[in-house]
Amino acid sequence: MGFYSSLTVFTGLTVIAVMxxxxxxxxxGLFSFGQAAFMAVGAYVAGLLAIRMGLGFVxxxxxxxxxxxxxxxxVALPVxxxxxxxxxxxxxxxxxxxxxxxxxxVGITGGAMGLFGIPVVTQPWMVVGxxxxxxxxVRTLKRSAxxxxxxxxxxxxxxxxxMGVPTYRRKVEAFLISCGLAGFAGALFGxxxxxxxxxxxxxxxxxxxxxxxxxxxxxxITGTVASALLxxxxxxxxxxxxxxxVPLYCGIVIATINLRPRGMFxxxxxxxxxxxxxxKGVRRRRGLAQP
Amino acid sequence: xxxxxxxxxSKHFDGVKAxxxxxxxxxxxxxxxxxxxxxxxxxxxxxxVTGIYRPTSGTxxxxxxxxxxxxxxxxxxxxxxxxxxxxxxxxxxxVLENVQTACARRHxxxxxDVAACxxxxxxxxxxxxxxxxxxxxxxxxxxxxxxxxxxxxYGLQRRLEIARALALRPRLLLLDEPGAGLxxxxxxxxxxxxxxxxxxxxxxxxxxEHRMEIVxxxxxxxxxxxxxxxIAQGTVDDVRRDPRVIGxxxxxxxxxx
Numbered sequence: 400m401g402f403y404s405s406l407t408v409f410t411g412l413t414v415i416a417v418m419x420x421x422x423x424x425x426x427x428g429l430f431s432f433g434q435a436a437f438m439a440v441g442a443y444v445a446g447l448l449a450i451r452m453g454l455g456f457v458x459x460x461x462x463x464x465x466x467x468x469x470x471x472x473x474v475a476l477p478v479x480x481x482x483x484x485x486x487x488x489x490x491x492x493x494x495x496x497x498x499x500x501x502x503x504x505v506g507i508t509g510g511a512m513g514l515f516g517i518p519v520v521t522q523p524w525m526v527v528g529x530x531x532x533x534x535x536x537v538r539t540l541k542r543s544a545x546x547x548x549x550x551x552x553x554x555x556x557x558x559x560x561x562m563g564v565p566t567y568r569r570k571v572e573a574f575l576i577s578c579g580l581a582g583f584a585g586a587l588f589g590x591x592x593x594x595x596x597x598x599x600x601x602x603x604x605x606x607x608x609x610x611x612x613x614x615x616x617x618x619x620i621t622g623t624v625a626s627a628l629l630x631x632x633x634x635x636x637x638x639x640x641x642x643x644x645v646p647l648y649c650g651i652v653i654a655t656i657n658l659r660p661r662g663m664f665x666x667x668x669x670x671x672x673x674x675x676x677x678x679k680g681v682r683r684r685r686g687l688a689q690p
Numbered sequence: 691x692x693x694x695x696x697x698x699x700s701k702h703f704d705g706v707k708a709x710x711x712x713x714x715x716x717x718x719x720x721x722x723x724x725x726x727x728x729x730x731x732x733x734x735x736x737x738x739v740t741g742i743y744r745p746t747s748g749t750x751x752x753x754x755x756x757x758x759x760x761x762x763x764x765x766x767x768x769x770x771x772x773x774x775x776x777x778x779x780x781x782x783x784x785v786l787e788n789v790q791t792a793c794a795r796r797h798x799x800x801x802x803d804v805a806a807c808x809x810x811x812x813x814x815x816x817x818x819x820x821x822x823x824x825x826x827x828x829x830x831x832x833x834x835x836x837x838x839x840x841x842x843x844y845g846l847q848r849r850l851e852i853a854r855a856l857a858l859r860p861r862l863l864l865l866d867e868p869g870a871g872l873x874x875x876x877x878x879x880x881x882x883x884x885x886x887x888x889x890x891x892x893x894x895x896x897x898x899e900h901r902m903e904i905v906x907x908x909x910x911x912x913x914x915x916x917x918x919x920x921i922a923q924g925t926v927d928d929v930r931r932d933p934r935v936i937g938x939x940x941x942x943x944x945x946x947x
Contacts, residue, residue: 536805543804543815544794551780551791558778561740563766563795563858572801618782 404523406635408591411526412584413611413631417623418533419580420608425617426546427573428553430487432605433474433494434581439501439600440467441582442589443508446517449590456520460586467582468575470497475574479567494602501597513596514589521591529587533580538620540576549573610648614655616662621669626662691754693718693894694739694862699748701734701918708734709918711748716862721888721895723909725929727938730915732898733775736864740772741765752862767795771860773851775867775898779839785850786835789822792857822857829853829883845876849883856891863888865897869904881907914938 416438423429445463448454454462478489501508508514540546552559552566560566589595607630615626630651634644655662692715701709709731716722724732737743739750741762750757757765771792780788797814804811826832829849839847848868855863868884869877881904888895899905905912905926912929914922916938922929929935 539804539807540801543811544790544797544799544818545801545804547783547787547791547794550782550787554781554783555778557742557762558774558780559791560762561742561766561772561774562792562854563763564791565761565763576801 402635405591406632407523408521408526408587409635410628410631411523411530412588413608414530414624414627415526415533415584415587416581417608417611417627418530418537418620419577420612421537421617421620421623422540422549422580423573423577424609425612425623426541426549426553427570428549429483429570429573430490430609431494431574431577432487432491432602432609433497434490434577434608435600435602435604436494436497437467437471437578437581438585438588438604439497439595439597440470441585442595442600443501443514443585444582445586446514446589446595447507449518450514450516456518456590460583460590463586463589464579464582467578467585471575471578472571475571479570479574491602491605494605498597498600501600508597511597513594515594517589517593517595519591519593521587526587526591529583533583534620534624541620545569545572607648610652613662614651616664616666618666619662619664619668621667622662622664625664691718692716693753694896695751696735696738697749697751699735699738699750700746701731701738701743702746707918709738709745712915712918712920713748714913714920714923716894716896719888719892719894720910721884721897721908723905723912723926724896724898724915725900725905725912726915726921729917730938731918732915733866734918735915736772736866736896736898739765739864740770766858766860769858769861770864771855771858771862772864773848773855773866773868775870777844777847777851779847779851779854781838781840783839784835785831785837785839785842786819786822786826788839788850788854789825789857790818792854793818793822793825795858825853825857829856844871845873848872848880852883852887856887859891860893862894862896865895865899867898867900869899869901877901877904880904884908 416434420434423431441463444466445459448462449459474490474493478486481489502511504510548559548564548569551562551564552569556566611626611630612623614630615622615624637643694716696712696714699709699712700707712735724735726732734743738745739757741757741760745758752768752770755768780791783791797818799811799814823832823835826835829852831846831850831853834842834846839850842850852868865884869880872880884895885908887893897908909926912923912926913920914929914935921934921938922932
């Protein structure tokens with residue numbers, strides 16, 4: 400586990416989880432302070448199946464994702480009917496409850512001591528591949544009918560319903576996608592560090608993902624990825640000032656809200672046509688563009 | 691036969707009786723107006739029909755099928771589209787995407803279709819896009835397709851809301867004060883537009899309006915609400931002479947005079 404290898408892995412895993420938060424918070428406008436708990440579910444289920452039942456890497460990761468989807472469904476069905484502010488509170492509660500459960504069931508999970516001995520399988524290239532895939536998935540979703548439905552219900556739920564958007568169903572779907580991606584990141588995480596403990600998945604991690612999202616721009620996948628790369632890599636380089644991590648985040652939140660409330664990138668997206676557009680802009684400035 | 695019929699519908703909010711025993715019937719392919727002073731319960735009628743509120747009592751039927759208790763998105767899928775008094779466009783989406791959102795109902799696909807990039811997902815997405823573009827062109831909004839709705843002038847926002855409603859390919863279109871905030875020139879355009887669209891899309895239209903010129907030019911039949919009760923119905927001319935209607939709008943002494 401060299402420095403750059405672990406940096407790549409942790410940054411990639413953050414990108415995967417934050418893509419989930421982009422769907423839930425960025426597109427559907429729902430705040431969850433319990434998403435890290437679904438990462439824990441993915442990590443523990445995949446890890447336990449590998450240790451206790453000798454399940455292979457791929458089936459164990461899949462089982463981890465399925466388990467976090469199931470946990471997500473269990474939370475979503477009752478909670479999604481609540482108003483948005485209560486939803487944030489309820490997910491916070493559920494997240495901490497899942498963490499407490501992991502702490503208490505010492506016989507199965509090892510409790511606060513953590514879970515040891517998960518085989519080390521995850522390689523940096525796998526995480527990079529998975530991160531690229533998750534960015535692709537979320538970008539495709541954003542441009543699909545589902546993405547439009549989410550953004551519609553974020554601005555106006557009543558108008559969205561009146562235009563035929565099944566808002567409850569769409570919100571549950573957004574939450575499940577978010578839980579699935581968090582669980583996926585968690586499973587890969589366990590297979591990299593070979594050790595997980597409940598303290599890794601507290602609400603602070605969930606809040607960190609939301610901060611990353613807001614710093615990058617809640618409407619921009621490009622911005623969210625850039626901000627995930629920056630904010631998860633930066634503290635690794637600034638290890639010598641590790642105690643400043645929390646103040647750093649607080650500073651970022653205050654600066655974002657005051658200076659760029661729409662995030663670094665606003666609504667801007669990088670696309671295949673971007674180089675062409677930049678070129679057109681340059682030509683126009685030089686007076687070369689044809690009318 | 692009536693496309694939309696409300697029978698003895700009431701809606702109470704705790705003590706407030708927003709609507710009391712209102713019955714109306716809207717024949718297929720007709721244009722019907724609902725008028726009345728502020729707070730008479732006109733928008734409440736729309737909110738009951740579209741399922742945003744559930745009536746305290748009474749029945750609502752679309753083409754003989756009961757709508758009461760259905761969630762709004764089902765009612766929209768059943769063919770009821772509406773606009774809102776205070777324009778409610780999707781601010782985060784472009785003009786085109788606003789219309790696409792409604793178009794997508796008739797070409798639905800799910801998460802797995804997208805994640806697996808199944809061929810019908812692309813095909814449906816192309817259909818949705820071309821239908822939405824056709825509709826925008828038809829309403830002379832095609833040039834503005836990449837704008838945010840918030841950047842459009844008020845009159846065009848109203849028109850975009852109509853375009854979005856039409857994208858559902860509704861049988862019944864409910865227009866809530868489509869003329870509010872428009873200047874006289876825009877009102878003329880709006881009247882022609884509604885008449886033209888009703889013809890082209892075989893629509894049944896119910897409209898709430900304060901502007902008498904819109905109601906007079908478009909509606910064969912008018913219902914008048916006051917304090918949640920239906921006080922009159924008939925042709926525009928009948929209604930205008932009705933002393934109860936004059937009383938509701940101008941005060942009782944005018945009606946007696």
